[in-house]
Amino acid sequence: MRVTTERDRCVGSGQCALLSPEVFDQDDDGLVLVLREEPAEALRDEVLQAADLCPSRSIRVHD
Numbered sequence: 001m002r003v004t005t006e007r008d009r010c011v012g013s014g015q016c017a018l019l020s021p022e023v024f025d026q027d028d029d030g031l032v033l034v035l036r037e038e039p040a041e042a043l044r045d046e047v048l049q050a051a052d053l054c055p056s057r058s059i060r061v062h063d
C-alpha cells in the first residue's frame, strides 16, 4: 500500500490526522502531510477510512 495526497486540494479539515495519526499530520497551515508513504498493512483500514472521509478527496491509496 502506498499513500499519496493532493495538497493543492486539501482544505485542512484534519480528519485524516485524527483517524490515522501515524500516517497523516498537518503542517502549520493545516495542510496534510504524509508521515509514512508506505504504511504497514495493519493501518490499511484506518487509511482507507481517512481517504473515504476526506472532504476534498485529496487522499489516494495505491496497491
Ligand code: SF4
Residues within 6 Å of the ligand: 005, 009, 010, 011, 012, 013, 014, 015, 016, 017, 026, 030, 031, 032, 053, 054, 055, 056, 057, 058, 059
Ligand atoms: S482530511 Fe483531507 S482535507 Fe482534511 S486535512 Fe486531511 S487531506 Fe486535507
